[in-house]
Structure formats: structure tokens, C-alpha cells
Amino acid sequence: MRYVDEFRDPLLARQLLDRIAQRMRSPSLKARLPVRIMEVCGGHTHSIFRYGLESLLPEGIELIHGPGCPVCVLPRERVDDCLAIAAQPDVIFATFGDAMRVPGTQKSLQQARSEGLDIRMVYSPLDALELARKNPSRRIVFFGLGFETTMPSTALTLKQAADEGVSNFFLLCHHITIVPTLKALLDDGDVALDGFIGPGHVSMVIGLEPYAFIARQFQKPFIVSGFEPLDILQSILILLEQLANTEARVENQYTRVVQPAGNRQAQAAVAEVFELRERFVWRGLGEIEHSGVRIRPAYAAFDAERVFDLPAGRGEQGEDVHCGQVLKGLLHPHQCPLFGKVCTPSTPIGALMVSSEGACSACYQYKRTEVL
Template identity: 60%
Template sequence: MKYAEEFRDPVAARAVLDEITKVVGEIGATADNPVHIMEICGGHTHAIFRYGLDKLTPEGIEFIHGPGCPVCVLPMSRVDECIELAERPEVIFTTFGDAMRVPGTQKSLMQAKADGADIRMVYSPLDALEIARRNPDREVVFFGLGFETTTPSTALSIQQAAREELGNFSVFCNHITVPPPIKALLDDPHMVLDGFVGPGHVSMVIGVHPYDFIAEDYGKPLVVAGFEPLDLLQSVLMVLEQIRDGRCEIENQYSRVVPEHGNAVSLAAIDDVYEARPSFEWRGLGEIDASGLRIRDTYAAFDAEEKFNIGYGAERRIVEEPEGCSCGAVMTGRMKPVACPQFGKGCTPEMPLGALMVSSEGACAAYYQYGGARAVEAAE
């Protein structure tokens, strides 16, 4: 476990926690007047609860869980469109496992598979390419899903399909970008945010400069963080030190992985294959300008929306959230999962009402998994 255990050292963690407590006191933050720090990435949310960092950090820090789960932010209409594609008899629909149990208005992809649709879980879009090669008489659709972290692999797969002239392969593109929803949250007058812990894996692709506007235009600090306990504690400390010192900067705690300007090969593939959509609908945030990606006309032959006349290429369908579901409020930090009236009752991992209870990066799943019965009792 070399290079992992070092970031889980309890002695080092205690030293950082002591420093955090000191800086919180210097700021004058209290339980009644806390510093509000949003961790944007769902992976960070799960790490915070897995390692009990929410309980180890002193009063005066309030963690706000942001819209950093790509499965969670998809509106139900897009899940319905996935199922519509998957239920076509000529289609083999391929997807990451995280999306299988996300409920649409009538059913999930898992339920559609049980009903007879040919839906296959894959680990990579390259797996979907191989399925297309082996099934030339079928249309193979890959559910392109995720932030900038997964976008390059889909782009490279589309480029490979074009080189092979693999006409039975296409992508239902639901790739989205991180900076626009952060701007939408900062523009919301009801949101109280003092600083951000920035996403590590996304930043590995895009670098740190796409976040410059957060400091320059909104006067808020952001620290790009890794995923181990010491990574997160150090990042929180760096945010607090900026607030104490009256600074607003974009800092990179995860420099062992995240280069300042991102990954040039990945960025080139993204730029070649995708362009920004005029707008994209986010669960809980509505339509956000230039927050989603679509496949360029150059690669239109591999765009499932064009091929099957579905999604943004067809008539848009607005679908309301299920009655009593608070996914939108939880995902944007307006509500804690335990405050949702359905948490642990009408919505559980076995019978989810919303995506946040299903996804491995969902805030509700983190509370339920690591809080267990205590979290359900708190909801009551």
C-alpha cells in the first residue's frame, strides 16, 4: 500500500486537524456561524463520510455537497430516452453499471433489461466498440456519461470508430462540464458558499485554470483535492487559511496527479470530437448555458441523437421529479439528505426513488451507506 498509507496516517491527520481547529478559531467560525465549504465531487463526498471527516473536523465547518455526480445530475427525461433507445429491437445498449438502476419515469435500465431489452454493462467505451465489431448486424449505442474525467475515452472511441468506418456504433452523448454549474450556484442568491474543494479527477484532464473565474469574479477560494483523508484535510486547511488571510486563489493540493494545464492529449481529443451545447438540463439546476457537450457534425454518423432522432435533436420533454423527491435540493447543497422526507423510507438503495440514492457518488448513498441506521433515525 505504499503511496496510499502515507495519506491515511492517523498521526499526520491529527496534526492537520489541530491546525484546522486553530484556523477555525482564528476566523471566528462557530456551529451557529460556520464556514461553508462545498466539495464539488461526489467521490469527495463519499471519502468524507467513509473516513468520518465530517465528525473529526471541528464545529465551525459546514460541508456542502455539490453537483459532482454525473449520474445524479441527469434529468429523468434523459433516462427515459436511454430506455427508449435500449428497447429498440435493433439496438444493443451499452452503459456503465452506475447508470443501470437510476429510475426514469416508468422504469430503470435494469428493469428494461429484465423486460427483454439488450442492455449490457461495460467498463469502457472500448468494450462497446468491440461489441459493435462482433455484431455488425446490430446497432450498438454507448451511453456517453460523465464529466471531463470520462469524456476523453468516449472521444477517442469515436475517433477509432471513424477510422474503422464502424457504422453500427454510436454514442448517446450526455457528457457535461464542471465550471458552468459552479457559476450557476454562485449566481444563486440563496446559496451561501465561502470556498470550494475542487474535483481531482476532472482537474487531471482540464487543469486548474478553468476555475480562475471563481476567485477572480466571485472572490471565493478553491483548492483542487485528492481523495485520501489527508488530501481532503489538507485541502480544507488550505481553504480556511485563504479565508483567514483574506486571499482568493485557485490552489492545487493534488499536484502529484493534476498538472496545471491539464492533459494535452485528452483536451485535443475532446476539442476534436465535441462542441458545447447551447444549453443542457441539469437535475435541480435546470437549463445551464454551454454546460453540456454534443458531438460535432464531423462525427455526426456516430451521434445516436442524430441517428435515432432522439434527445436534443428532437422535441424536448420536460419531466417533473417524483412527488416527495428532493434530489435537486440535495444535489445543489440546499438540503441535507436526512432532511428529505423520503430518505430511508420511500427511498432506499434497494428501492431508490432518486438517483442520489443509487449512484456510487450520490450524497444520499453516502449518508445511507456510512450513516446506516443512525442516518435513518436522524431523518425521523
Template identity: 75%
Template structure:
């Protein structure tokens, strides 16, 4: 396949759907139905809703929208930390666009900017570094968040800041890692998953090997997938093949982009700059051991947590907000009582409604509640 239209070919999609239906009709899977497959990445969630894939699949096959959107698992207290830093008169606070609308306990970064705080949206951490070089009398803070996909760019920017002696640049690090999160989900008795559609962009960096424990220890099939509709359908078929045959392996449907060893240079940059935290908070999921990273001691001078002496205080979501249950597959987005009324993309109460890759935002945009 060379062109994007081939990844969206209706005839090929129909062939894959026929084969998926045949697999689901097998006695092995009928006895286990419903089959629950979790897509880990928010990009997959967006594509599934955009192309209406759930409506095309057999009713006995259920897709669970997992915690693969970093904005969606950003705790309120970390937004409050951002707001506290941005309120300092000598600070220019920079971050990615999606983070601007995540609710803290009182307001969002977007609202703080409207109130006069110097908060700027950037497209990369290098943009923030350039702002620091242009404003040497002010402290410039970059709010780094995301999985292993965005971590290398942040690491390389930190290295450049040190190399170019930009001493007014700081990193507020909320980068998180996917593998400990998957283990936490597998260890959670409330989460029922038969197989996983693995993240394509993260895997482009870390490769295949880190996922081996999912197949070996937990006996769950795991297929790294691309993001086009045919990618996702083929990945589902590959997972069902394993389930029918009683296999549990890590496979790579996205071989045109993801290589077995991942990106070695990116891994080296990340290992040079970051180390694992003991515990990190996830919105809707609680604390997960060694699931986040922080700057190593040699880069302490750039650490915004130390510079601003942050002491986060946990802030729970409103009781009526059901993001945690959606992330674990216990609820579909439209089953949340706030969906589409008290919580919309224009006025999100929960983080899953903020990013276009959040399950609730994608469902709102492409599907909406049947009752509406």
C-alpha cells in the same frame, strides 16, 4: 507520501484536525461562522462519509455535497430516451453500471433488461465499439456520460469508430462540463458557499486555469484535492488559511496527479470531437447554459440523437424528492423525508441514492439517519 497508509495516518490526521480547529477559532472565521465548504466531486463526498470526516470537524465548519456525480444529475427524461432506444429490436444498448439503476419516469435500464431488452453493462466505450464490430447487423449505442474525466475516452472511441469504418456504432452523448455548473451555483442566490474543494480527476484533464474566475470574479478560495482523508483535511486547511488571510486563489493540493496545464492530448481529442450545447438539463438544478457537449457535425453519422430522432420531454422528480436542495447544500441527505425509507440504494427514487458517489447513497451506507 508513497503508500496509501500514509494518506490515512491517524497521527497526521490529528495534527491536521488540530490546525483546522485553530483556524476556525480565529476571530475572522468566528465572525463569519458557519463556514460552508462545497466539495464538487462525488469521489470526495464518498470519502468524507466513508471516513467520518464531518464528525471530526468543528461544528462551525459545514461541508456541502455538490453536483459532482454525473449519474446524480442525470434527468429522468434522458433515461427515458435511453429506454426508447433500447426498446428497438435491432439495438444493443451499452452503458456504465451506475447508469443502469437511475430511475426514469417509468423504469430503469436494469428493469428494461430484465424485461428482455438487450442492454449491456460495459467498462469503457471501447467495449461498446468491440460489440459493434462483433454484431455488424445490429445498431450498437453507447450511452456516454460523465464530466471531463470520461470525455476523452469517449472522444477517442468515436475517432476509432470513424477510422475503422464501424458504421453501426452510435453515441448517445450526455457528457457534461464542470466549469459552467460552478458558475451557475455561484450565481444562484439560494446557494451559500465560502470555498470549494475542487475535483481531482476532472482537473487532471483540464488543469487549473479554467477555475481562475472563481477566485478572481467571485473571490472564493478553490483547492483541487486528492481523495484520501488526509488529502481532504489538508485541502480544508488550505482553504481556511486563505479565508483567514483574506485571499482567494486557486490552489493544487493534488499536485502528485494534477498538473497546471492538465492533459493536453486529452483536451485536443475532446475539442476535435465535441462542441458545447446551448443548454443542458441537470437533475435537481434545471437547465445550465453551455454545460454539456454534443458531437460535432463531422461526426453526425454516429449521433444517436439524430439516428433515433429523439425529442425529449421534461420529466420532473416527484415533489417529495429533495435531490436539488441536497445538491445546493440547502439540505443534508438525511433531512430529505424519503431518506432511508421511500428511497434507498436498493430502491432509489432520487438519483443521489443510485451511485456510490451520490451524497444520499454515501450517507446511507456510512452514516444513516440518527433516528434509525
């Protein structure tokens, strides 16, 4: 396959769906119904809703929407940190567009910008570094967030700032790691899962080995997948074949992008600039050990957490009641009593309604006529 249309071919999709239905008739799978599969990445969630894959799958397969949207797990108290820094008179605060609308305890960054704070949307950390070059009398703070997918670009930007001696550039680091989060979900055991559709872009950086414990320790198949409809359907078929044969392995469906060892250069840049935090707070999930990174002491001069005074008190305040249940797969988005009523993409109460990769946002956009 070379062109995107081939990954959306209806005939090929029907053939895969027929094979999935045939596999679901096997005695070993019929005995364990329903088969509950968690797609980890928000990009997969978006595609599943956009192309209506849930409605095409045979009965007995339940897709669980996981915590792989970094904006969706951004805690209120972290937004408050951003606002406290942005309120400094000499600061230009820069971040990605999705983060602008995440609710804090009192307001979002977008609301604060409308009130006069100099908060700007950028498309990359390099854009923020360019702001620092052009505004030497201002302190430029970039809010870096995302899984391992975006960590390398942030790390390389910080290295470039250090090499150039750009002393008015700072990073507020909220990068998070996927593997400890998956382990926490499995250890928690609140939701019974039969296997995972693994994140393609994260895996492009970290490779396949970090997921091996899921198959070895928990006996769950883990299929790294691309994001097109045929990618996801093929990954579901691979996963079902493993379950039917009583197997649990890490497999790579996304071979056109993901290499088994990942990207060594990206890994080296991340390792040079960042180190694991002992504990880190996730919106709706609470504290998870070693699930976030911080800036190493060698780059402390660029660390906004060291340079700026942040609000005291680090606990979640006024947490969205049902967001954690949706993130864990205990609740489907439309089952939240706020969904589509007071919580919508234009007036999000929870972070899951902000990003296009959030389960609630995707459900609202593509299925709301079916569920409201």
C-alpha cells in the same frame, strides 16, 4: 507520500485536525461562522462519509455536498431517451453500471433489461466498440456520460470507430461540464458558500485556469484536492488559511496527479469530437447554459440523437422533489423525508441514491444509524 496507507495515517490526520482547529480560532474566521465549504466531486463526498471526516472536524465547519456526481444529475427524460433507443429490435444498448439503476419516468434501464431488452453493462466505451465489431448486424449504442474525466476516452473511442469504419457504432452523448455548473450555483446565490474543494480527476484533464473566475469574480478559495482523507483535510486547512488571510486563490493540493495546464492531448481529443450545447438539462438543477457537450457535425454519422427518433417533449417529468435542494446544498440528505424510508440504494426514488458517489447513497451507507 508514496503508499495509500500514508494518506490514511491516523497520526497525520490528527495533526491536520489540530491545525484546522487552531486555525478556526483565529478572529477572522470566528467572525464568519459557520464556514461553509462545498466539495464539488462525488468522490470527495464518498470519502467524507466513509472516513467520518465531518464528525472529526471542529464545530463551525459545515461541509456542503455539491453536484459533482454525473449519475446523480441524469434527468428522467434522458433515461427515457435511452429506453426508446434500447427498445429498437436491432439495438444492443451499452452503458456504465451506475446508469443502469437511475429511475426514468416509468422505469430504469435495469428494469427494462429484466423485461427482455438487450441492455449491457460495460466498463469503457472501448468495450462497446468491441461489441460493434463482434455484432455487425446489430446497432450498438453506447450511452456516454460523465464530466470531463470521461470525455477523452469517449472522444478517442469515437475517433477509433471512424478510423476503422465501424458503421454500426453510435454514441448517445450525455457528457457534462463542471465549470458552467459551478458558475450557475454561484450566480443563483441560494446557498452561501465560503469556498470549494475542487474535483481532482476533472482537473487532471482541464487544469486549473478554468476555475480562476471563482476566485477573481466571486472571491471564493478553490482548492483542487485528492480523494484520500489526508488530501481532503489538507485541502480544508489550505482553504481556511486563505479565508483567515482574506485571500481567494485557486490552489492545487493534488500535485501528484494534477498539472496546472491539465492534459493537452485529452483536451485536443475532446475539442475535435465535441462542441458545447447552448443549454442542457440537469436532474434537480434544470437548464444550465453551455453545461453539456454534443457530437460535432464531422462525426454526425455516429450521433444517436441524429440517427434515432427520440421521444417528443424534453421537460422534466415527475422530478424528485428534494434532489435539487440536496444538489445545491440547501438540504442535507437525511433531511429529505424519503431518505432511508421509501428511498434506499436498493429502491432508489432519486438519482442521488443510486451511485456510490451520490450524497444520499454515501450518507445511507455510512451514517444511516446516526440519522434515521
